[in-house]
Amino acid sequence: MRIKKSMATFVAATMLFGSTGMAFASVDDSINRLNGVGLVKGYADGSFKPEQNITRAEYAAIAVRALGLEAAAQYAKGPTKFKDVPANHWASGYINVAVDQGIITGYPDGKFRPDANVTAAEAIAMMVRVLGYEPVLTGTWPTKYISKASALGLLDNVSIDNFNAPAKRGDVFVIADDALDVKPLEQKGYGDTKTYEESTKTLLELKLKVTEKKDMAVGASVVHDGVAADQISVNGSVYDLVGTVNPFDFYGLKTKVWFNKDNDVIAVKADEEEIFTDKIKSFSGNKVVFYGKGEKELASSVTLYNNFAAGTPAVLGSNVNNGDVVKVVLDDKGKIIKFIKFAYPNTDYVKEIDAANKKITFKRSGSSISLKDKDEDYIQIFKNGKKATLADIKVGDVVSYYYNGDKYLIAATDAVVSGKLTSVADAAGNNVKLVVGDKTVYTNGTAEYTTNNGDSFSVATTANLNDDLVGQNVTVKLGLNGEAAYVISDKEATSKTFDVLVRNITKETTYSGNTNSTKTYIKVTKFDGTMLVYEVDNDDYSTVGDMANGYVGLSTVITSPDTAEINPKDLVKITLNDSGKVSKVVAIDSNTIKTPTNIDKDTNVLYVNGTPYIITSDTKVIKSKKLGGGSSTAYLDETEYVTWDNAEDYVAQNLTNTKIVIDGSKVKYVFLDSTTAVASDYKWGVVVGSKFGIGGGDYAVKINIDGTEKQYTLDVASFTYSNQPIIFKLNADGTKLNFANGLVEMGGLETVEKVETVGDKVIITMTNGNQRIGIASKVKYFDKSGGKNITPITGVSSGDNVRVYEFLDKDGKYQSPTDGMIDFVVKE
Template identity: 25%
Template sequence: MTKAYNRFLACILAISMLASVVSYAEEQPVSGANTVQTSMDTMQQDINRSVEKLMALGIVQGKEDGQYHPEQPVTREEFAKLVVSMMGIEQSILSSETETGFFDVAKGAWSAPYVNAVSQSGIMKGYEGGVFMPRRNVTLAEAVTVIVRALGYRDEHLVGSWPNNYIAKSGELGLLRGIMIKHDNNLNRGIVALIVDRAFDAHPIKDGIKSEKTLLEDKMGIYEIENVKVLERYPAEEGEYVKIIFNEDEEFDGREFSKDEELTLLMKSAQTFINGEDVSLYVDSSDNILYVKRDVKIAPETGAVVADGDLEFDYITNAYSQKPRGLIKVSSRSDYIGIAGDAHIYLDGEEIESDELEDALGEDVFGSFIIKSKELEYASLVSWEQEDLYVKSIDAAKQTLDCISTSEYIDIKLLLSKYSEGYEIILIQNGQKQNITIEQLLPGDMINISKEQEKGEKRKIVVWRNSLTGRFERVSGGMNGQKITFRIQGQPELFELPTEFSYSYNLGKRVRKGENRGYDTMRGLEDFYNENVQIYKNWKGDIVYIQGEFSSNSDIYGVLINYGDAVRGEIKLYTHTGSKKVYAFEDSDEYELLKEDTPVGSILKYSLAKSGKIKKISDNLSEAVISTDDIDVIEAGDDFGEDTVTVKGKILTVDSDTVFFDYTEHNPDKVKKLTWDKFKNREVVDDVQVIIEEDDDYVRMMAIWDNMEGIMAETEVGYAVDNFSLGSSRYVEIYGFGNQTLSKYRLEDDYKDMILGGRLLLYQVTTGSDIKVVKEDDEFEFISGEIENIKGNEVTIEGRSYRLHSDVEVFEGQSKRDKDSLEEDQLVAAYKKNAKILLVELLGDQKDLTIGEGVLVNVDPHDYDECFTIEVDGVEKVYANDGNADYVFRDGYLQKGDYGNDSDITTIFSNSLGGQKPNIKFVYNRYTDEIRSIWVDKNR
């Protein structure tokens, strides 16, 4: 008996803490002894999995009827037995008949060995008077105290008094994750199984060192093999052999297995599975399968298990009726999904029949989906009465919400008490669903409200918290029918606006309608440049509302264009952001003082108050006003460095905060904003006049006053990733050949309306940030067409052979691709110089895209769904426009201005054909027949 107890005590001291996140609240209200304040679906699934697993491993047993009965309470003697079983020493103590020391536990009682083991070890104690109270129900505090002590902790290790000290420690160890009940509530068998199951993930500590094995592995010799695929099963005398293959490298029981390595195991579990299924297995040291682990989900309508697989809250992006017909696509998956023959699909709580699938599984339908093996097995769908409402304020007492309708661009008030059947509020966050109260709603939540349900069913108010706050960096598109996108400073994501959305200034005081592809919308969003904004997404992840904060700025440089209305005391400035703005002064006397001494055309240094007005500058006009008469010279030969400029022999430092202006026209109304990117490392071939504002050898502002031509410009080739607006100026972002980083340039006015994004181009840098687009240059040749052969650095395009430069760069969309991505049968555009191809654009190389060839019969730019009629192998077929189709001729890209001034690129393309029906090659989506690029077998 002494050896058994010593082994038990050694086990107790060997268990380490669990590192998990806990959620426990002592003050949570309860409606019964076993109330669990969490998502019932998720908690029930966790309990079911724990019970099933522990029973399969022999840790717990069922009642007399064979059922576990997780709803029933647990007595103290039952809990003592469970703790001994989890330590793997049950067999070693059953032979003992030692007195327990408790008056109410007889020597021959079934529980005596277990009570004796836990009491002698000190992990479970009795009560005053020498009693154990074996049939008393165990409480949460008692249960976690025993488990925490079994994990090696004692009273002296914990801060505070019982039970709070053990409750806190159990929370720290992750035992109570998602369990929220009072410490003196009795526990049921389900919650106990859940806590014990979590304890098996602990790693024992031996001689002060944490073991690499878990408690389950170390004490019971049971190992989890994660993520394997079942290859085949076949009968054996002992049961059934199962051959598996490892989906990734795995190590267990001191053995190492590589990905794609096979192993044969013996099935001991009563569970079953099918060939090809991906599962995780619990096996013993003899390679017997004891338990099969898979995700099991519960149907919200019935509470029953509906299918294996992941329950996803998502929406349909490709409807059942669209191409490819009979398949759907949800936003989180890239593949098309079929509908299982025995699928259960509910719409607003009512199961639909197979002949209703086309109507129910429409585009943009929201719901919860279970998908397995590329088939939909279960869906619970919701239809909306109102959607995309931005919550401004909440009055919980009156059950009212003040909202902005982001689709109608108006303020609305919702009276929730009007819903005769009541309502429930559901928060969906990080793919998880949780019921919340109206008191838990927050300003800034986006909500949708379901349609009226069947009698007795509550309305569903579904909440999304998917917002982002940051500084608005730039807006792209809105020209030539292009989609509008924008960026937030410091965020890698390129945000694309939906067809319609809302935006407002000054925290929602004025809501405006926005339209993607709209020029007016693009101009309106330019005002957000460099301002703090809040971005809100709806249930589809679309940005439906942008709200500006407009914080104050200081030490800003601007050129004084003119003095405005004297009554209002306004001046007009060309700002450092590249926009023209009218400002008033906080102090109305400032206007007259400035006008008296400061001529139009001066450069001002000023600060803005939160009101948007200019703060006082008259106290020191000598610092605030920079005269255009103060001319300095950058002399020929004083070339620009990486971060320096030499002015009259003095080396000055510049950085990204330095402000640059092009003032070469000597007209304040025609000043242009520049950037440092095009000055650095440039040669100065003739004296350049500049106006400099410096501070301790650092250039705060530099304006080029005369002879911009003195800064050398040469023709370069690059790939235009994007073109966009910053304020009122248009920019293009380019990967120049040999430059691994993106460079941003301002387009000269003559090129502002050109179609540049996602194309190769020739250009010259004419100022620090301006570029001039070069249509032709004798040193460069444009090449386009289909790759017919490629071997090493030799490539054949449309019957002509070329050599690839050793540093050739390949692009597609907004991405730089590897050189090895060049393959036969790709449609490309390229530029070569000195007989070598420098840059290549793939005109379509994404998944699901393929190349077709035929005669372009007709173009209808006004019908995106049936835009192109193409004769392929003698048969006419209609193709759609994916919204960003590009057009390439043998000698170059299609450009606006060559064939008229229509704003839509597809109309320009149609006009360029002049009624001809040319031979073309085209890249299109083989599933949806949407065209990405068209190559015309003729010159422009």
């Protein structure tokens, strides 16, 4: 029977019960099996994008693989009969085979349109053809295909409202997965004697040589089952695991398991009548009431599977209690036959990640775990229900873990619910119901809360939360069961005290229009990028200097101070009084302010004399934008907020102009003391023609950027570029070009001998013997002879005269060092 994919309504987002929080979602099951047998391979980032449309080329690949013709498609790569599918197209082999097999055809104009979307009707028709049922169909398009697909069970697990609309990848995956369990129609005999008979084997068995076994018990914990991270235990025997299967989803469940010809496990599916996850509200006699699913009756025999142990009799009020979050299995009469639950012995949320030492330090307990020098075969890490690595775990994630000696099972989630805590109420099992904004969540029985952003914690009881947090904005960190594990508030921190960068200290301010020299103003930038100006309370501070250089300093010595304690460009904490004036300015602890001496961009780690400090998702970066008075380096008129991704290259080359503020082993703030543009400021394109006058002594230029011509007024002393690619920068409002530099080709004008695609690379071999290699999806192409669009590199062919450019780094930025791959090809 099919699993009914129902879930508890109280669970936030997609987080469900289990060691990894995975849901029983049909498309996920389908992806796991299709990936295991090689029908779908996913994108470069590891995703499968089930919500997106699917193209004709992509569908041809799935259909050909379903027929077991992957090897044939590789041999068939090359020329096609379609004028829009060149020999080097990634799907040329699949298209050739699919057309030869009668699965798909081209269009009357001689095109295949590989990037066009497949409609739901087309997708269904092609899968019916894969199963061999085309010859026996009667009726009209597309009804005959839809009717047959329905009769074969291909549409049981999808909901399609419009068969003429583009098919979603997820629906196609589910249909293809269900087709694997169908017995194809096979032709017997030829000519007048041919007949069609249903095969004795399923498509999976017949074409893909996969064996299915039922009633299997699955386990795969390195801690509990002793298997390696890439293995799975099935009925007590250990097998290698292929594909994206997450074995923890199947603990305690009767399953179907599929083995390939090498006896590796490639897919697992639950084979129960109905499964759901919910929280127990109450029970009486043989009736259990759930928050989401309502009342359910116990079968005569109910088994509890708990923490990966073998099943034992379930006893309400003993090993199954109110407030428990459980996975529930029903029989064909809708009665409960199994409870499945987990309780990790260790749960906390992450304070720091030390990538160099593979160490996680926790906020709540202050404890840490280190995976350095541990055998990676016996370390299992999951995040949000997916297999993950230590690099995927971030500061703030809730982490639950088991360990046994050097074997670790680690599961993380970044699920949160944020907003105003409007009410709290008692719930089953000494839990608390929280209403946060428009969402409802429940605590997990051991939940805690903080009013000072984690400096101290208290037990999250209804009374405590009502007294301390109702009416406050909170962040609720959810655990693996989708329940509230930590309720975080910064209630105690006054909004009148915050960290800033001092831009300037002055006796006047254009912000307020006040030039009264008896008043002192401090111009600051908060680390969210906000620039502010405050009056300083003269009862608390005096000034040092006379504004001759455009700034003064602050001193706590009120009468005749000799030295300023606070100056422009200092990193400080300011406090405002009830009048909104600055009543206190304290320099940030000098022991926490560092100048980095080295950087590892790949791991986002800055080093200070060999000591590593980690850039996290919470690190804030501020950069100088405009010098004081336009030229003074002693103070700043403007700053800007930039992302670390855009700043890291600048930091790598300007370590001495960088200050960081550290918090333990992580970097809290970064200040880039330079107005030099970071990599993200640079743009590139092709100059259209030459510069031209626009009146008033001004000149402008048109530049083709990704196929769009844009006009910019020139704000440079000289501009001599014409019909060539350039790197350039714009002013703040994006209307004037204030920097330009021509790109230098790699080898001058060259003639193409051949173009090849190998994996994700494109290789252009020149007649002079040079080979130019780039990542096919990233290389851009421009035809100067008549093209207007800058396009992916599909138009280059033998005999073309081209200029090749290489100027971007691995992240696509105009920054040295480059990645050594070509970026742009111009056809003369």
